[in-house]
Amino acid sequence: MKKILLLIYFLSFHVISELTLEITQGTEDPYRVAIIKFSGADKAATDIQKVVFDNLLRTGEFTIFDDEDLLSIPQIEEDIVFNDFRILDIDFLVMGQVKDDGLNVAVEYQVFDISKAKKIRTSTVYGIPNKDRQLAHYVSDGIYQEITGIPGIASTKILYVTEANNFKLLISDADGNNEQVLLESPEPIISPSWSPDSKKVAYVSFETGIAKVYIQDIASGKRDVAIENSSQISSPAWSPDGKFLSLTMYQDGNAEIYILNLKNKNLTRLTNHYAIDTESTWSPKGSKIMFTSGRSGSPQLYELDLKKFNSRPKRITFDGNYNAKGSYLPNNEGIVFVHRADTNFQIALKYFNENFVRPLTDAQMDESPSISPNGNVIVYAIKDDGMGLLSGVTLSGAKFRLPASKGAVREPAWSGYLK
Amino acid sequence: MFFLKNKFNFIVVIMFLASCSSMNVTEEQVYSGNVKTVKASSSTSNNINYDSMAVFANATVYFEFDKSNLTSKSIQTLKSAVNALNENSSIMITLSGHADERGTREYNLALGQRRAEAVSDYFVLNGISKDRITVRSYGEERPLAYGQDEESYSKNRRVEIN
Numbered sequence: 001m002k003k004i005l006l007l008i009y010f011l012s013f014h015v016i017s018e019l020t021l022e023i024t025q026g027t028e029d030p031y032r033v034a035i036i037k038f039s040g041a042d043k044a045a046t047d048i049q050k051v052v053f054d055n056l057l058r059t060g061e062f063t064i065f066d067d068e069d070l071l072s073i074p075q076i077e078e079d080i081v082f083n084d085f086r087i088l089d090i091d092f093l094v095m096g097q098v099k100d101d102g103l104n105v106a107v108e109y110q111v112f113d114i115s116k117a118k119k120i121r122t123s124t125v126y127g128i129p130n131k132d133r134q135l136a137h138y139v140s141d142g143i144y145q146e147i148t149g150i151p152g153i154a155s156t157k158i159l160y161v162t163e164a165n166n167f168k169l170l171i172s173d174a175d176g177n178n179e180q181v182l183l184e185s186p187e188p189i190i191s192p193s194w195s196p197d198s199k200k201v202a203y204v205s206f207e208t209g210i211a212k213v214y215i216q217d218i219a220s221g222k223r224d225v226a227i228e229n230s231s232q233i234s235s236p237a238w239s240p241d242g243k244f245l246s247l248t249m250y251q252d253g254n255a256e257i258y259i260l261n262l263k264n265k266n267l268t269r270l271t272n273h274y275a276i277d278t279e280s281t282w283s284p285k286g287s288k289i290m291f292t293s294g295r296s297g298s299p300q301l302y303e304l305d306l307k308k309f310n311s312r313p314k315r316i317t318f319d320g321n322y323n324a325k326g327s328y329l330p331n332n333e334g335i336v337f338v339h340r341a342d343t344n345f346q347i348a349l350k351y352f353n354e355n356f357v358r359p360l361t362d363a364q365m366d367e368s369p370s371i372s373p374n375g376n377v378i379v380y381a382i383k384d385d386g387m388g389l390l391s392g393v394t395l396s397g398a399k400f401r402l403p404a405s406k407g408a409v410r411e412p413a414w415s416g417y418l419k
Numbered sequence: 420m421f422f423l424k425n426k427f428n429f430i431v432v433i434m435f436l437a438s439c440s441s442m443n444v445t446e447e448q449v450y451s452g453n454v455k456t457v458k459a460s461s462s463t464s465n466n467i468n469y470d471s472m473a474v475f476a477n478a479t480v481y482f483e484f485d486k487s488n489l490t491s492k493s494i495q496t497l498k499s500a501v502n503a504l505n506e507n508s509s510i511m512i513t514l515s516g517h518a519d520e521r522g523t524r525e526y527n528l529a530l531g532q533r534r535a536e537a538v539s540d541y542f543v544l545n546g547i548s549k550d551r552i553t554v555r556s557y558g559e560e561r562p563l564a565y566g567q568d569e570e571s572y573s574k575n576r577r578v579e580i581n
Binding site: 118119120121122123124125126127128131134135138142146157171180181182183184185186187188190191204205206207208209210211216218219220221223232234235248250253254255276278279292294298299322324325338345365367368383386410411418 | 441442443444445446447448449450451452453454455456457458459460461462485520521522523524525526528529530532533536539554555556557558560561565566567
């Protein structure tokens, strides 16, 4: 009845520092949501509402109606004429009031279910000075969760690396704004990874001349090498309980996967093969480790069952000549990875109950996929005219780009929920 | 019913009102996530001995995509390197392995290491003591050529001997 097959919101890709939304294909049956112009403090209300719009549009799951599209514009709850929204096939209505006392901004918003002619949510978010975007992210997450039943990810963060005059490890909001520097170094930084509580990051830095894994506390900046060892160490990944770090060690010359107990620093060796074994990652419950191995002659993904004593790695990718850097969907229903069928590197998805690979992107050099904590969006690195940029794709098919940062951007890693 | 979470110094209160069982009422405070910037300084032990460089020119050997085996051309280069090392027993060498940008960064780091190890193995097989050799990889992080074509890629798949 309300199928919109192709939504095209195309803003120029050349606008730097502005979010570029390129929703090439949203879901076939998007939620139709009216958002009335937020009342109160004019400037703040406009800015906050714009961020909420963009956040919801970027999910690819909404068609949004603003004041200009509507038959009536209620200013207060009592004025809502539900029939005016039903005629337009609108499912939900959102109203908001912005309160600005000159020091702090707060937003109160209400969500109405049109078919039931009923208020289903009323929420207040209290902001802190100069963090109106954050406030808007909380509002969009509330609206998103109320309508879809799934937690929103607008208030989560992304970690990534840039290279210009030097290398930087940066943290930003999920929409690429509010960028802050975690680490600056004259030498390469690779493989950033979040602790499950999103308070710490692990990464590989070449600052001593060889690859070493560091763990850094985000708020204090305190950092340590994960293992004191003279050989190269890389590819850190936290276990879901935060107690272990899987990593790749090169002490006998070849890449092998180990698990480091962060408390007592004990090491357990997981792989033993003359081929490359690296890029380990944990299943959502921590019972399995997936990794990339060259043991079949080309890079492919393998899985190890940690609950079985001496279990042998089981190959899990068979289509394509290069399958690497896998990660599990948070619901453990499948994996996302870098896939090459012929010559192009794409981001692909494979559900465990299907026997085929679903390519999610179609450029030539897409890499480093990282999945949002709600499992709905994948952020990844692309090369556009030789330049590194970040892109996103939702499982519903919407695509977007994050604002260009200074320098070549690469290796995004999505945080967990920060609330 | 309501519950409190204090983990990030902010409070989320969710009350499911009994009188209105299907409406969610929430109140939350934006969390101020502080970020501290750290500046790393390079402590690379890249001291190249210029005395030894006078007699032992730097050399580079090249590889095929996703391969770490030595080509016959590489072996010619390495033979003269072995001679130079035999003539100057005080020379220490560093083998730095590299990969082209295709494929994932961690796999390429491991591949660069494999290439450097392949060169190291050749030296050891030809009588050079392992103690004189340092092996390391930069993966795809230190390209020599920046083009996205086979010509650039072939220059980047290399082991540098210094």
